[in-house]
Amino acid sequence: MDAFYSALGAISDPFTLLAIVAGSIIGIVFGSIPGLTFSMALALVLPLTFRFETGAAIGMLLGTYIGGMTGGSVSAILLGIPGTPSAAATVLDGYKMTRNGRAGLALGGAVLASGFGGIFSLLVMIVSVDMVARLAIQFGPVEIFALVLFGLSTICGLAEKSLIRGMIAGIIGLLLMTIGLDDMDGVARMTFGWTPLLQGVDLLVAMVGLFAVPQIMKTLIDYRTDSAFKLNASDIRSELPTRKQLRSSFWLMVRCSGLGTAIGSIPGTGGPIAAFLAYDHARRFSKKPERFGKGSLEGVMAPEASNNAVTGGAMIPLLSLGIPGDPATAVMLGGLLIHGLVPGPMLFTQNKPEVYLIYLAILVAYVAVVVFQYFGIRGFVKLLKIPPHLMAVGILIMCGVGTFAIRNSFLDIYMMVGVGLIGYLLTRARIPVTPIILGLVLGPTLEREFRTAMIMSEGNWSIFFSSISAIIFYLLTIGVIGFHVFSQIREAKTARRDNEQQQGAS
Amino acid sequence: MKTTRKSLMLTAAAAIMFAGFNVQAKAEFPEKPVEMTVLFGGTAQTIGQLLADLMSKNLAEPVVAVSRTGGGGAVGYSHVQSTGADGYNIVWNSNSISTSHYRGNMPFNYEAFTPIARVSVETPALAVRSDAGWKSLEDMANAVKAGDKKLKVGISGNGSFTHLTSAALFDKMGIGDKIVYVPYGKGKAPVELLAKRVDAAVQWPGQFIPHQQSGDLSILCVTGKDRIPQLKDTPSCAEVGAGDLDITMWRGLAAPAGTPADVVAKLQAAAKAAIESGEFKSAADKIGFEAAYLPADEFGKLIASDDAVIGDLMGKLGLKK
Numbered sequence A: 001m002d003a004f005y006s007a008l009g010a011i012s013d014p015f016t017l018l019a020i021v022a023g024s025i026i027g028i029v030f031g032s033i034p035g036l037t038f039s040m041a042l043a044l045v046l047p048l049t050f051r052f053e054t055g056a057a058i059g060m061l062l063g064t065y066i067g068g069m070t071g072g073s074v075s076a077i078l079l080g081i082p083g084t085p086s087a088a089a090t091v092l093d094g095y096k097m098t099r100n101g102r103a104g105l106a107l108g109g110a111v112l113a114s115g116f117g118g119i120f121s122l123l124v125m126i127v128s129v130d131m132v133a134r135l136a137i138q139f140g141p142v143e144i145f146a147l148v149l150f151g152l153s154t155i156c157g158l159a160e161k162s163l164i165r166g167m168i169a170g171i172i173g174l175l176l177m178t179i180g181l182d183d184m185d186g187v188a189r190m191t192f193g194w195t196p197l198l199q200g201v202d203l204l205v206a207m208v209g210l211f212a213v214p215q216i217m218k219t220l221i222d223y224r225t226d227s228a229f230k231l232n233a234s235d236i237r238s239e240l241p242t243r244k245q246l247r248s249s250f251w252l253m254v255r256c257s258g259l260g261t262a263i264g265s266i267p268g269t270g271g272p273i274a275a276f277l278a279y280d281h282a283r284r285f286s287k288k289p290e291r292f293g294k295g296s297l298e299g300v301m302a303p304e305a306s307n308n309a310v311t312g313g314a315m316i317p318l319l320s321l322g323i324p325g326d327p328a329t330a331v332m333l334g335g336l337l338i339h340g341l342v343p344g345p346m347l348f349t350q351n352k353p354e355v356y357l358i359y360l361a362i363l364v365a366y367v368a369v370v371v372f373q374y375f376g377i378r379g380f381v382k383l384l385k386i387p388p389h390l391m392a393v394g395i396l397i398m399c400g401v402g403t404f405a406i407r408n409s410f411l412d413i414y415m416m417v418g419v420g421l422i423g424y425l426l427t428r429a430r431i432p433v434t435p436i437i438l439g440l441v442l443g444p445t446l447e448r449e450f451r452t453a454m455i456m457s458e459g460n461w462s463i464f465f466s467s468i469s470a471i472i473f474y475l476l477t478i479g480v481i482g483f484h485v486f487s488q489i490r491e492a493k494t495a496r497r498d499n500e501q502q503q504g505a506s
Numbered sequence B: 001m002k003t004t005r006k007s008l009m010l011t012a013a014a015a016i017m018f019a020g021f022n023v024q025a026k027a028e029f030p031e032k033p034v035e036m037t038v039l040f041g042g043t044a045q046t047i048g049q050l051l052a053d054l055m056s057k058n059l060a061e062p063v064v065a066v067s068r069t070g071g072g073g074a075v076g077y078s079h080v081q082s083t084g085a086d087g088y089n090i091v092w093n094s095n096s097i098s099t100s101h102y103r104g105n106m107p108f109n110y111e112a113f114t115p116i117a118r119v120s121v122e123t124p125a126l127a128v129r130s131d132a133g134w135k136s137l138e139d140m141a142n143a144v145k146a147g148d149k150k151l152k153v154g155i156s157g158n159g160s161f162t163h164l165t166s167a168a169l170f171d172k173m174g175i176g177d178k179i180v181y182v183p184y185g186k187g188k189a190p191v192e193l194l195a196k197r198v199d200a201a202v203q204w205p206g207q208f209i210p211h212q213q214s215g216d217l218s219i220l221c222v223t224g225k226d227r228i229p230q231l232k233d234t235p236s237c238a239e240v241g242a243g244d245l246d247i248t249m250w251r252g253l254a255a256p257a258g259t260p261a262d263v264v265a266k267l268q269a270a271a272k273a274a275i276e277s278g279e280f281k282s283a284a285d286k287i288g289f290e291a292a293y294l295p296a297d298e299f300g301k302l303i304a305s306d307d308a309v310i311g312d313l314m315g316k317l318g319l320k321k
Helices: A002-009 A016-032 A036-047 A054-079 A085-099 A101-136 A141-152 A165-178 A194-198 A204-225 A242-246 A250-265 A272-286 A297-321 A327-338 A352-385 A386-407 A410-427 A436-454 A462-465 A467-505 B002-027 B042-056 B071-081 B095-104 B136-147 B159-172 B189-194 B205-213 B262-276 B278-287 B296-316
Strands: B034-040 B063-067 B089-094 B113-122 B126-129 B149-157 B180-183 B200-203 B217-222 B249-256 B290-295
Touching: A002 A016, A002 A054, A002 A141, A002 A352, A002 B034, A002 B189, A016 A036, A016 A054, A016 A352, A016 B262, A016 B290, A036 A054, A036 A327, A054 A085, A054 A101, A054 A297, A054 A352, A054 B089, A054 B113, A085 A101, A085 A204, A085 A297, A085 A436, A101 A250, A101 A297, A101 A352, A141 A436, A141 A462, A141 A467, A141 B042, A165 A410, A165 A436, A165 A467, A194 A297, A194 A410, A204 A386, A204 A410, A204 A436, A242 A250, A250 A272, A250 A297, A272 A297, A272 A436, A272 B205, A297 A327, A297 A352, A297 B189, A327 B042, A386 A410, A436 A462, A436 B180, A462 A467, A462 B071, B034 B042, B042 B063, B042 B249, B042 B262, B063 B205, B071 B089, B071 B095, B071 B113, B071 B249, B089 B095, B095 B159, B113 B262, B126 B189, B126 B205, B126 B249, B136 B217, B149 B159, B149 B189, B159 B200, B159 B296, B189 B200, B189 B205, B189 B217, B200 B205, B205 B217, B249 B262, B249 B296, B262 B290, B262 B296, B278 B290, B290 B296
Parallel strands: B034 B063, B034 B089, B149 B180, B149 B200
Antiparallel strands: B089 B249, B113 B249, B113 B290, B126 B200, B126 B217
């Protein structure tokens, strides 16, 4: 208990509190601007924290991480461009809500769900960090491969009308990801001997290209042809979710937060998978599945609860095993180490006050983020009053700056434009772009885990059926695809019958 | 006679003036911020940022750490190699200059750069699970020789530094042909070892130490010629039967070949002051680097001799392109 009081004392230091709040704001700003991500914000904040005291340093890093994770939803909802890869699933319904004039409601739902998911995962972490860590490491290459395969099956739900078009998009995503240096064998793939291409297609670059560029082109074309989508200023309300709406989605948030925490705790998976699985889950079990894709509040809250629950989940292997699950937690690891906190099994016995401090800092950061973002909604929705064609130019500039800043590469800017043009042509061919993102996100993990499993078994395929949890995921995958194909066939049949009846009647 | 004297004096005056200009021009480096390209993320980036920060204190202009990751370092090396040899673009390099070159990912080798200073050294370590019952390197080697199963060893990627180190180590122990290397990215190998999916792992000591303290893993040896400060009780592999094995990974600073010697000297002095500061030493200790300054000439010799060793090893492993 003494350790707890000393942590409480450390956190109530004004400078520490200020550092957490400052971190949260930096995170929100970076997260909400398309092209700038929290991984980048963390790398920029890290040198600042070298000379801070432990509490302030860790608080600032945690605040940035958490602010960035929730901030990603702002541009996803308002502009239809995810601020971070984890917010890609939020675009699906969030942007539709904005187009329906309900941006305030979507933003409010997103931030409340984010806070809920984050605090949920924090509680799980406090109660069961050791147990969850022990369970999570049971997830080896085979199990992760099966989980990711299941994640890919959500393409079915995202494919809108045509499964074939969804598959085309998913495969484009998988193929794009093979460009560059193969991490496992250290050989170049699809680079045609050109060194700069070794860096491959960055996920964020592709994402900005696919979501932002086609939309900017469309806005400018529509402006010239005068068929622009106009939002009446009076339609923009800063409406917030009612208590009833929140109560009705309480259990959905609990389930999605659980999902996010679990996925976050498995190293090498992360936010985007959790968000897409949560979206798919919400749609499948919703009372009004037909509302999904057209502006469903549930479709915003589910991925947001889930991707923020990943923050707490990812802290579990980081703190208890010293394993960073993604680039953001890798920067966090550096920050912890430099302040003499060595994550691992001994952290919880040797550094109790600091562990409590981390818990409290996460709590404070979530409170700060929710307060700032909730009261910021009125300001955010005002952005929509800017004429779309002017906004489009501003977004284009931010995207250029952001894609360059990821790894200071001019090639990335050309890559963004190139991917964007392809994305525009694909949308004209009615091929959805979201499955491309799913392919990009899941492809590298899928491939790596598959190959690792094959190396471990020395080429014996039976390893893929050696684990119960993997088999469960295969069955779920087959179930989802089978269900989808079955219902499409049935739909086609009824459509044909209706057609025949109409013809018969006329 | 008179004219000669006059002309001599003129020449002398001119020489002094020119020398003066020269001194002034030299004194002016750096006139603008120096860009330090960082090739990798994670702890290498953290320590690179700290180094840049501390070097800034000893130069008129700041040193800025700029991350250019990708291609196992090849992207960043290519960028710096293509910039002017004026000292404003330097690279936070490592043995990856040799591994990337021999994999055929870069058309140039270490000779495209002029060394500035070695900054740090990291020594890989071999760990096994405590419940495996192997108390020493020899125990493990004997068990592998006696059994008919291959030993699964977790490394960071085929052709990575930890792979080369393991290959050299197991070769010296005479079990080189009974190993399956399982490559993992992102520092996952220790977890895979804990979860019993591999039998041993060769990684950086910092990744193993917490698990050794908790009693789950035991570190059998470190691959340098000497013990390391973090693990005073752990023998070097050479001490316990691995012959003359001596493999460590250095990190340092380099500039494009042809950078003027006086500019290099200035950067070297700034690096030296940064590396020998208490702040750098303590941060390096905590992160698992060993601060180990070497001046440019000695560093250059080290790069060349390591390049030969790495090229030879990769050739033996069939990884050389």
